[in-house]
Amino acid sequence: MFRKLLHPTDFSECSAKAFEYVKALCENGIAEEVVLLHVVNKKRVEAMAMGVAWFGETALEFEEEFKDRLIKEAEEKLKKLSKEVKCRVKTIVCYGNPVKEILRVAEEEGVSLIIVGSHGRSNFEEVLLGSVSEELVRRAKAPVLVVRRDVKI
Numbered sequence: 001m002f003r004k005l006l007h008p009t010d011f012s013e014c015s016a017k018a019f020e021y022v023k024a025l026c027e028n029g030i031a032e033e034v035v036l037l038h039v040v041n042k043k044r045v046e047a048m049a050m051g052v053a054w055f056g057e058t059a060l061e062f063e064e065e066f067k068d069r070l071i072k073e074a075e076e077k078l079k080k081l082s083k084e085v086k087c088r089v090k091t092i093v094c095y096g097n098p099v100k101e102i103l104r105v106a107e108e109e110g111v112s113l114i115i116v117g118s119h120g121r122s123n124f125e126e127v128l129l130g131s132v133s134e135e136l137v138r139r140a141k142a143p144v145l146v147v148r149r150d151v152k153i
């Protein structure tokens with residue numbers, strides 16, 4: 001039932017907790033395969049580019065630059081994480097809307113369980129569930145394991 005896992009990560013403290021469950025399911029032989037995924041958020045990159053665009057230079061050039069840099073950084077981080085997993089691992093970095101890309105990869109890869117943190121980088125105190133995890137619970141076809149930010153590991 002949990003043969004192939006999808007772990008979307010934003011490299012936050014909370015997603016690191018979710019990753020502990022990914023590793024455990026691999027170590028005890030329940031899962032056989034893991035897809036580690038990071039989505040570089042296009043909206044965020046566009047906002048960053050708008051913020052630094054100067055007269056004479058378009059935001060578009062900065063967007064490309066930020067995008068490339070963030071994709072590279074994410075690839076390196078995922079590679080590091082993949083070394084900690086004791087089953088077959090695939091790493092994917094996408095560019096676009098996080099929820100949309102996560103749902104697409106979940107379908108394309110035919111995963112049997114999605115493991116996310118309850119919160120991510122924003123980690124607002126008063127928010128019950130981050131918008132990405134909430135949308136995944138609402139829309140994903142595969143079951144979603146949401147790991148609380150205050151879970152003791």
Ligand SMILES: Nc1ncnc2c1ncn2[C@@H]1O[C@H](COP(=O)(O)OP(=O)(O)OP(=O)(O)O)[C@@H](O)[C@H]1O
Nearest residue numbers: 008009015039117119120121122123130131132133
């Ligand atoms: N860009 C992303 N790529 C891959 N996984 C992500 C991404 N963003 C969030 N996630 C996953 O979703 C979980 C919840 O993050 P989410 O973004 O919903 O919370 P938040 O950052 O606290 O709130 P919000 O983004 O709504 O302000 C993370 O722990 C991570 O597992």
Ligand SMILES: [Mg+2]
Nearest residue numbers: 120121122130
């Ligand atoms: Mg977030």
